[in-house]
Amino acid sequence: MDAERSTRVITWPHQPPHVFEPNRHYIVTGATYQKARLFRSADERNILLATLLGEAEAHEWRLEAWAVFSNHYHFVGISPEKCDLTALIRSIHSKSAREINRIHSEPGCQVWWQYWDTIIGSDKALYARLHYVHANPVRHGYQKHPRMYRWCSYAWMEQGYPDSYVKTVTSFKYDLIRVPDDF
Numbered sequence: 001m002d003a004e005r006s007t008r009v010i011t012w013p014h015q016p017p018h019v020f021e022p023n024r025h026y027i028v029t030g031a032t033y034q035k036a037r038l039f040r041s042a043d044e045r046n047i048l049l050a051t052l053l054g055e056a057e058a059h060e061w062r063l064e065a066w067a068v069f070s071n072h073y074h075f076v077g078i079s080p081e082k083c084d085l086t087a088l089i090r091s092i093h094s095k096s097a098r099e100i101n102r103i104h105s106e107p108g109c110q111v112w113w114q115y116w117d118t119i120i121g122s123d124k125a126l127y128a129r130l131h132y133v134h135a136n137p138v139r140h141g142y143q144k145h146p147r148m149y150r151w152c153s154y155a156w157m158e159q160g161y162p163d164s165y166v167k168t169v170t171s172f173k174y175d176l177i178r179v180p181d182d183f
Contacts (some may be wrong), residue, residue, distance in 0.1 A: 002146040003008045004093045009031040009078060010169070014054060015168065015170070018085060018086065018117055019080070019083065019119060020083045020085055020086075021078060021083060021116075022080065022082065023078065023079060023080075023081065023083075023128050024066075024078065024079050024083075024119050024120070025076060025077070025078055025079075025119070025120035025129075026076070026077055026079060026117050026118065026119055027074065027076050027118050027120060027129045027132075027133070027179060028074065028075050028076075028077070028089070028115060028116070028117045029072060029073070029074050029084070029115060029116045029117075029179055029181065030072060030073050030089065030111060030112060030114075030115040030179050031071065031072045031091070031112070031113045031114065031115070031149065031180065031183065032067075032071040032079075032111060032112060033111060033112060033113045034073050034113070035045065035072075035108045035183055036071060036111075037070035037071045038071065038100050038104070038110075038111055039068070039069070039071070039096075039100065040070050044068070044100060044103065045069070045151045047099050047100065047103075047152075048054055048068045048073065048096050048098060048100075048151075048152050049068045049118070051092055051095050051096045051099070052068060052073060052075065052096075053066070054068065055088060055091045055092045055095065056077060057082070057090070058093075059080065059088040059091065060080035060082075060161055061077045061078065061079060061080060061088060061131065062077055062080075063075050063076070063077040063153070063169065064076045064077060064078070064130060064153075065130045065132050065133040065134055065150070065153050065157070066133065066152065067134070067136040067137060067144070067146075067151065067152040067153070067154045068151040068152075069136075069137075069140065069151070069183065071117075071139065071183050072110065072181070072183045074132075074133045074136060074179070074181075075133065076120070076126070076129055076130055076133055085117060087110060089115050093111070093112040093115075096111065096112075097109075097110075097112060098156075099110035105116060112156050116179070116180045118179075119136075124172065127168060127169050127171075127172040128172040128174045128177055129174070129177060129179075130172075131168045131169050131170055131172045131173075131174050132174035132177050132179065133153070134146050134154040134157065134169065134170070135170075135174065136148035136149065136152065136174075136181070137151075137152050137154075139181075140183070157169070
């Protein structure tokens with residue numbers, strides 16, 4: 001099947017368009033409803049991170065960077081052959097919402113608003129977005145260095161990749177990247 005036929009675009013009124021292509025790098029941001037800080041505690045962020053990582057694996061996405069916060073998350077990942085980003089996000093959002101609503105004793109409360117995704121088209125863009133996601137805890141003022149923020153993949157990258165790779169990723173500027181992130 002050629003690339004044109006395997007690309008799927010879904011658009012809905014008042015929502016960003018979602019283009020689906022297999023075996024491509026994506027950057028994805030998910031946001032809570034009204035930017036509510038629902039994942040405040042360490043245990044709550046642990047739930048969101050475990051859900052994100054578990055569902056990505058279950059849907060055969062290979063994540064390369066992630067950061068989870070009280071009211072949003074980012075990840076960079078490679079889509080599987082049968083790319084269905086909507087199913088992945090639906091699963092992350094529904095499972096984490098049920099769990100956070102159970103913890104807060106608010107069954108049925110809306111937790112998630114929407115998500116934004118972009119296909120990453122070049123190595124330069126990929127490295128800049130990997131750096132962006134890894135630097136997000138510092139950008140939001142949670143820590144002075146991303147390795148200190150346990151809901152971010154920076155320490156995982158440092159431990160699992162050669163120093164040269166880490167230096168390459170962190171050398172790319174990300175200040176001009178346009179990612180929804182006013183949280």
